[in-house]
Amino acid sequence: MKALAKRFHTRIEMRQIGVRDEAKLLADYGDCGKPVCCNTHLKEMPPVSMKMAKLQKATLDPSKVSGRCGRLKCCLRYEYDTYEEFRRELPNVGALVVTRLGQGKVVGLEILARKMVVLYEDNRQILTDEKDVLTVISKRKKEDNTVEA
16 A cells, blocks of 8 residues: 555555445446446435345345345335335234125235235135225234234
């Protein structure tokens, strides 16, 4: 470094940067085929967790959920708020609901489609639209089988 400073007659300063910052400077395109988010529109590098990937039902294979920097993809954080908002508007898994087809228990959610898998009293599991829910009887059952209102 001293040799370079002497040769170019200038002060040279080296700083260590994080892997996300490195990707921001060097990366071109993400797996989606678009320019990487950190290089186009993200001003801050938000923290990203596996909880966000699980909510979005992303594969938990590290090679699929990792970005160019080797850490969890920033888009998981970017999309998390939308998933969280939609999830709050749907009944929880375990909730008892009344729909046009009868009473049933929510056993799964398709958050972006705003649908839920309902297990009806006759053991049919049907993908039911949010609009088809007439009433939510209970939020969900607790582990000791008492009903939480």
